[in-house]
Amino acid sequence: xxxxxxxxKTNFPPVFSKSSPRVSYHGSRTCLYCFxxxxxxxxxxxxxxxxxxxxxxxxxxxxxxLQLVNDMDASDTPWAQWEQLLDNTGKPLPVxxxxxxxxxxxxxxxxxxxxxxxxxxxxVYNVSEEVKDRANYHLFFYQPLPTSQPLAIPNNxxxxxxxxxxxxxxxxxxxxxxxxxxxxxxxxxxxxxxYPVGLETKxxxxxxxxxxxxxxxxxxxxxxxxxxxxxxxxxxxxxxVVIQ
Amino acid sequence: MGNVxxxxxxxxxxxxxxxIREIKQGVACDSTGSYSIPSLCAGTYTxxxxxVGFTRSTVHLRIAKDLTQNFYLDPDVTTIGEVVVREKKxxxxxxxxxSHAELAGENLAQVRGTxxxxxxxxxxxxxxxxxxxxxxxxxxHGLHSNRVLIFNNGVRQEGQQWGSEHAxxxxxxIATKLTVVKGASSVQYGSDAIGGxxxxxxxxxxxxxxxxxxxxxxxxxxxxxxxxxxxxxxxLNKKLSGLRWRVQGTYRRAGxxxxxxxxxxxTGFSEGNFSATLGYVRKNYGAETYxxxxxxxxxxxxxxxxxxxxxxxxxxxxARPLTPSYFSYRIARPYQQVMHQLFKTNAYYIFNNNSRVDxxxxxxxxxxxxxxxxxxxGNLNPELYLRLITHTVDAIYKHKAFKKYGGxxxxxxITQGNVRRYQLLIPNFRNYxxxxxxxxxxxxxxxxxxxxxxxxxRWLRAYTVDNNSAQIITPTWNFQNVTETIGSSYTFTDHFSxxxxxxxxxxxxxxxxxxxxxVHQSAVxxxxxxxxxxxxxxxxxxxxxxxxTSRFHGELGLYSNTxxxxxFLKPDLQYIHTVRGAYPTFTYTQVDARFRxxxxxxxxxxxxxxxxxxxxxxxxxxxxTIHDYLQLIPSNRYEATVRYGFGDRVFxxxxxxxxxxxxxxKQTRVPANSDYTVPPQAYMLVNFNTGxxxxxxxxxxxxxxxxxxxxxxxYRDYMDRFRYFTxxxxxxxxxxxxxxx
Numbered sequence: 001x002x003x004x005x006x007x008x009k010t011n012f013p014p015v016f017s018k019s020s021p022r023v024s025y026h027g028s029r030t031c032l033y034c035f036x037x038x039x040x041x042x043x044x045x046x047x048x049x050x051x052x053x054x055x056x057x058x059x060x061x062x063x064x065x066l067q068l069v070n071d072m073d074a075s076d077t078p079w080a081q082w083e084q085l086l087d088n089t090g091k092p093l094p095v096x097x098x099x100x101x102x103x104x105x106x107x108x109x110x111x112x113x114x115x116x117x118x119x120x121x122x123x124v125y126n127v128s129e130e131v132k133d134r135a136n137y138h139l140f141f142y143q144p145l146p147t148s149q150p151l152a153i154p155n156n157x158x159x160x161x162x163x164x165x166x167x168x169x170x171x172x173x174x175x176x177x178x179x180x181x182x183x184x185x186x187x188x189x190x191x192x193x194x195y196p197v198g199l200e201t202k203x204x205x206x207x208x209x210x211x212x213x214x215x216x217x218x219x220x221x222x223x224x225x226x227x228x229x230x231x232x233x234x235x236x237x238x239x240x241v242v243i244q
Numbered sequence: 245m246g247n248v249x250x251x252x253x254x255x256x257x258x259x260x261x262x263x264i265r266e267i268k269q270g271v272a273c274d275s276t277g278s279y280s281i282p283s284l285c286a287g288t289y290t291x292x293x294x295x296v297g298f299t300r301s302t303v304h305l306r307i308a309k310d311l312t313q314n315f316y317l318d319p320d321v322t323t324i325g326e327v328v329v330r331e332k333k334x335x336x337x338x339x340x341x342x343s344h345a346e347l348a349g350e351n352l353a354q355v356r357g358t359x360x361x362x363x364x365x366x367x368x369x370x371x372x373x374x375x376x377x378x379x380x381x382x383x384x385h386g387l388h389s390n391r392v393l394i395f396n397n398g399v400r401q402e403g404q405q406w407g408s409e410h411a412x413x414x415x416x417x418i419a420t421k422l423t424v425v426k427g428a429s430s431v432q433y434g435s436d437a438i439g440g441x442x443x444x445x446x447x448x449x450x451x452x453x454x455x456x457x458x459x460x461x462x463x464x465x466x467x468x469x470x471x472x473x474x475x476x477x478x479x480l481n482k483k484l485s486g487l488r489w490r491v492q493g494t495y496r497r498a499g500x501x502x503x504x505x506x507x508x509x510x511t512g513f514s515e516g517n518f519s520a521t522l523g524y525v526r527k528n529y530g531a532e533t534y535x536x537x538x539x540x541x542x543x544x545x546x547x548x549x550x551x552x553x554x555x556x557x558x559x560x561x562x563a564r565p566l567t568p569s570y571f572s573y574r575i576a577r578p579y580q581q582v583m584h585q586l587f588k589t590n591a592y593y594i595f596n597n598n599s600r601v602d603x604x605x606x607x608x609x610x611x612x613x614x615x616x617x618x619x620x621x622g623n624l625n626p627e628l629y630l631r632l633i634t635h636t637v638d639a640i641y642k643h644k645a646f647k648k649y650g651g652x653x654x655x656x657x658i659t660q661g662n663v664r665r666y667q668l669l670i671p672n673f674r675n676y677x678x679x680x681x682x683x684x685x686x687x688x689x690x691x692x693x694x695x696x697x698x699x700x701x702r703w704l705r706a707y708t709v710d711n712n713s714a715q716i717i718t719p720t721w722n723f724q725n726v727t728e729t730i731g732s733s734y735t736f737t738d739h740f741s742x743x744x745x746x747x748x749x750x751x752x753x754x755x756x757x758x759x760x761x762x763v764h765q766s767a768v769x770x771x772x773x774x775x776x777x778x779x780x781x782x783x784x785x786x787x788x789x790x791x792x793t794s795r796f797h798g799e800l801g802l803y804s805n806t807x808x809x810x811x812f813l814k815p816d817l818q819y820i821h822t823v824r825g826a827y828p829t830f831t832y833t834q835v836d837a838r839f840r841x842x843x844x845x846x847x848x849x850x851x852x853x854x855x856x857x858x859x860x861x862x863x864x865x866x867x868x869t870i871h872d873y874l875q876l877i878p879s880n881r882y883e884a885t886v887r888y889g890f891g892d893r894v895f896x897x898x899x900x901x902x903x904x905x906x907x908x909x910k911q912t913r914v915p916a917n918s919d920y921t922v923p924p925q926a927y928m929l930v931n932f933n934t935g936x937x938x939x940x941x942x943x944x945x946x947x948x949x950x951x952x953x954x955x956x957x958x959y960r961d962y963m964d965r966f967r968y969f970t971x972x973x974x975x976x977x978x979x980x981x982x983x984x985x
């Protein structure tokens with residue numbers, strides 16, 4: 001307090017001394033000047049908004065690739081890709097399913113891996129490595145369609161809101177013979193219970209036919225219990241499957 | 245002769261009453277709190293000094309010659325209900341016919357420690373839009389966000405207020421009075437005042453030279469919240485007389501809130517605020533400089549993270565969230581971090597003919613970072629960063645009164661620059677705005693008439709990237725509007741008065757409504773802007789009746805607010821497919837909407853210690869264009885309270901207890917096919933309050949204890965955006981201690 005009063009006294013003696021009319025006039029003018037000066041200093045605005053920062057998506061995931069190797073014939077390596085790139089504003093473009101068809105042989109067994117990529121980053125970021133590092137938080141679900149089995153990926157929408165299968169899977173699924181495909185997860189996380197992860201799988205085919213495969217990645221931080229329900233969906237993609 | 249002081253705010257109290265029992269005569273103090281009783285015979289007198297909201301002070305005096313007797317009045321801890329100032333003499337509002345309500349004194353003390361939105365939601369006609377247990381936005385007559393203006397210490401608060409999960413960045417502890425002006429009021433306050441205006445007003449700087457202040461300490465049981473807040477203020481004398489100062493600070497911290505059955509994970513917060521004021525006052529001029537800073541880190545309930553309709557439908561099906569239930573103060577992703585700085589300087593000059601000019605300049609900087617879940621890429625940046633810098637300047641000239649006619653003319657200017665990083669939710673932009681208005685008032689003995697008109701211009705340019713060419717594009721908009729208001733109030737008797745106001749307001753579409761395009765995470769929707777939107781215009785007619793006797797106080801307010809071009813998110817009934825699943829799309833659309841409702845408050849003093857009071861807020865909102873209801877409109881609510889004042893008992897002074905029930909109806913007026921599930925059921929909450937003061941040395945220590953949701957009811961509220969995922973918090977005990985010195 002004393003410091004403040006000293007400071008004010010030394011710096012502005014005419015303003016705050018006596019209250020004669022003349023001094024108070026000076027006071028009012030000084031007041032006004034201080035006010036205008038601070039207004040000018042503070043209002044000198046820059047135009048930072050003219051430099052538009054690039055759109056950076058923290059959770060970019062654009063591409064899912066399935067890479068299979070026939071257990072009986074190492075030269076039979078079916079491959080399929082589901083991709084949805086973003087435009088310059090970060091808005092998703094239409095899904096690219098031109099390479100999303102998986103051609104498998106009947107009555108065969110395949111060792112499969114799924115690769116997830118983020119092509120919005122340069123260089124392209126390998127998201128599946130991150131999923132592997134955090135395997136305890138992630139769980140894949142593989143759903144061959146049509147199926148006569150109970151759904152591994154629940155689809156409990158009301159009848160009027162069921163336009164929800166990822167492309168290229170049609171909604172609703174047309175009636176037809178079940179797709180003779182079984183997908184089983186072969187890798188495990190390092191939790192006590194060693195829950196499945198799903199980056200590595202085994203595809204077993206039966207008789208010839210066509211159908212679809214839906215793949216969902218669930219993000220289940222501190223919640224993973226081997227079931228679908230906890231957490232939220234990180235990825236929901238589809239593939240055409242032809243067994244010949 | 246002498247002066248009357250308010251011991252709480254350490255300043256003179258205007259219009260108190262002095263009554264001399266022996267001669268049954270009284271006088272009223274003037275607006276500066278001073279009085280004089282000329283020509284009184286010598287003798288012994290008993291003199292009472294009283295004022296509404298304060299305890300009576302009585303002195304016995306032996307009067308032989310002229311003397312000075314000052315009175316110091318304590319605020320009345322047992323004052324009930326909202327204090328509605330109706331005395332013509334003290335009403336300094338520019339428009340008096342407009343419906344308004346105030347929260348001050350001990351009513352404000354009872355909600356101390358909560359956020360601004362939570363503090364106001366008990367008032368008739370005021371609701372709150374919630375995002376979990378810690379984010380509250382005030383809702384006036386069904387309107388919120390960028391349709392409600394908040395004036396923080398005389399400056400229009402500018403943050404990212406368009407976001408329904410962006411709470412006002414204001415520390416309510418700076419205020420000694422919170423005023424809600426209900427209804428469209430653009431003429432005085434400028435664009436955006438469609439639903440109403442909230443004024444957060446600090447006390448005037450002190451004129452006593454001693455250093456004094458106030459210290460508050462409080463704790464809450466539910467989320468183990470601790471709050472501490474203090475004010476220190478004083479005035480300098482001698483050569484520095486006229487110089488006044490105040491410093492103020494608040495710190496709040498809380499952990500996970502708890503419903504009756506489980507903890508809501510990651511709902512803690514920590515908040516630290518401070519402000520400093522330096523003022524210089526002379527007889528006919530003065531100036532003030534003010535700086536405040538608001539810093540908060542708010543956890544968002546992790547169970548609300550839904551990435552697709554599957555997730556949200558599954559969450560609705562569940563009785564309780566799957567998130568683990570435990571207590572912690574730790575705030576993990578997802579969370580928000582917000583800093584708001586306000587620098588203000590203002591000056592006034594009073595001319596010899598009593599006309600007056602006021603100038604206010606302010607600069608605000610709002611920096612908001614939103615952190616979502618730790619993403620797959622392990623990146624630790626926020627998902628969203630927005631920095632908004634706003635400069636405002638306002639000048640008002642109150643001209644010389646001509647007999648019964650007075651008025652004021654005002655100009656205002658604003659410019660804002662917004663910079664974003666990371667995600668593109670809203671683009672960079674610059675806007676300029678200017679307005680000019682005139683308000684006049686004729687005051688008769690019983691009748692008051694007032695009218696005003698305003699012109700506003702607004703220019704907005706966005707800086708964004710074209711989605712195909714990747715070039716920077718600068719779409720630009722201009723908006724201009726004329727608004728007007730007319731009102732009157734009539735005093736029938738000393739007890740009964742009536743007022744009516746027709747007001748208009750406008751609002752320019754905000755940049756998110758014009759240009760947004762993307763997933764709104766917490767709403768599980770894909771929102772699409774519409775660059776062809778035009779301004780919203782509101783036409784509001786409101787009328788209120790006041791009746792007041794010594795025992796009864798009643799107020800009835802009716803309003804009808806028609807908004808042409810009301811902008812809202814219309815469901816497209818289509819889905820957009822993303823890598824995370826399908827999202828329903830919503831497009832910003834304009835319709836004509838109507839908000840009609842009624843606010844009722846009444847209180848009755850059964851006898852000296854026992855009183856009852858009741859409040860009701862009813863609201864009916866209608867989409868006139870498609871003949872349907874509007875979404876997210878608060879349901880009707882009713883509140884009843886019983887209070888008993890014990891008076892002074894042993895060393896407890898002004899001991900009182902009160903108990904109340906709040907009943908909130910189920911919202912049945914909702915549009916079809918626009919929500920994931922039906923609104924939650926009706927609920928009833930029981931609350932309890934007690935308080936007293938104890939003398940500690942020369943000071944008064946005021947203690948109060950509140951129990952909210954006393955019977956631990958599990959409920960969900962339609963106005964909580966997290967209603968799909970979790971119950972509201974259960975029982976909460978709060979203990980507050982306040983000492984003024």
